[in-house]
Amino acid sequence: MTTYRPIHGLMAEFDDPDALLAAARAARDAGYRRMEAYTPQPVHGLTEALGRRPTRLPWIVLGGGLAGAVAGFGLQYWINVVAYPLNIGGRPLNSWPAFIPPTFETTVLFSAGTAVVAMLALNKLPMPYHPVFNVKEFERASTDRFFLCIEAGDPLFHHKHTRTFLLGLEPLRVQEVKS
């Protein structure tokens, strides 16, 4: 018996997107949940095949947008009504119609800013180290190869059985990903 060494997972390599899609569906049907796919281009239906829940990002962006609206309107209200009230052409201090365009702009600004920052945060970026790069062939994930990695953290993960399962999907090869 060899000594036990923790690994990140097992990685199967495919040379076309449809094979990867089929493999992801098969893995999900087999009960695997903690897995990730790596592709050089977007593959339609892959998110669903992996069984990913819809991202929370839209809700976070909505919150950012609403915060932007409140902040934009609040700033103008505070300046014009509280901090520095000026009589401009006899108009009321709280001239809300004039506040709407800047409020719209801050809404868009905060939404876009929140989208970028929250996207990075949800993806846990920047990430200086990731175990998948320990596999030498993985560099082709950005050119012409499609990878499916079943992670060791999955409750169903078993070194031998998972390898057999992946080999059954007829990949180019299956490799161990050192952590």
Add this chain to the structure above:
Amino acid sequence: MPGDPIRRELARLRRPALAAAVIGLAACAAGFFLDRQLLLRSYLLAFLFWTGLSLGSLGLLMVQHLSGGRWGFAIQRPLEAAAKVLPLCALLFLPILLGQAEIYEWAHEDVVAGDPVLELRVGRYLNTPFFVARAVLYFLVWCGLALLLAGKSRARDEGAASAVKWLKGVSGPGLVLLGLSITFASIDWSMSTEPHWFSTMYGLHYMAGYGLSALLLMVLVMARLRHWEPASRVAQPPLFHDLGTLSFALTMVWAYFSFSQYLIVWSGNLPEETPWYARRAQGGWEALAAALLLLHFVVPFFLLLSRRLKRSAVVLARVALCLLALRVLDLYWVLAPAFHPAGPSPHWLDLATLLGLGGLWLLVFYRNLGAAPLLAREDPRAAQLESQAHPA
């Protein structure tokens, strides 16, 4: 193909349209003897709404020829069918042409005489001969564009290679012409109901509204036909997602134009500009304005943010139907206070004209829709569709 399920569905849809046309027009005939002025003023609103569906479709048709995209490919034929109702709209304009005096105060010499502003405007622009000439010109441009674009698109089906380039080439200048003609038509037919008032945003407000109306109609058509070949090939969640997102954008454009016009008038605070809003802020019209702000902008804004809602044909179609009804209400708020400054006074003739013209419009629309294959062939996007055979 007589067994074509799309044709059968269109035949089913034709019956209620025919009933609406018969009932509505019969009621209009009764209104002709009861109160001609009320009839024509209601008729103007119905005419502007239904013609707007054709004009919005014509605009979207040219936009999608220029922009590309799978949404445009999917609704190209329904857009062509709606644009090709414009000859009927030209015919339906005749009552307005003949009944000018019942609708527009500038058509009365005794009203104009002694009013220096009106004397100038009527002398140079708002007089009957020029009004008629301009209307003829608008319809020539619109019908010409609609028939040419639809004809070339059919020629492309038959394999005319030059048609692809031609469609793009016409759409650019065509959009400019359409924008100018809708601006002038909205001034002539709608803004001149209050001839002292003017706004340079007015035409844009109509354009955004018309584009939105046409898009909502497309949602309803595609949702209705989605079960049958060949509509089922394109009427999938991604298409409804696209149409929902575009509707979202256009409700925002509509709100932007509506509000910008108000903001400019409010900031200027000039006696010749504010009466238009003052009239619409009393007697119950202000409640309608608040309802429009809430239901035509705030509610659809949040509803159409939802990806799940937009991908469901059934739910999106329901939202589209409600928004289309609100489009009528928006036109009512813009147009009717000129005739009823004391407050909203809905009349059964408003409904009768909407039904009658709507029935006629839909009958021609369904006929046009059945006359051409629902999906264009030889479109570069048709090949794309074949290559991604499995819908997401």
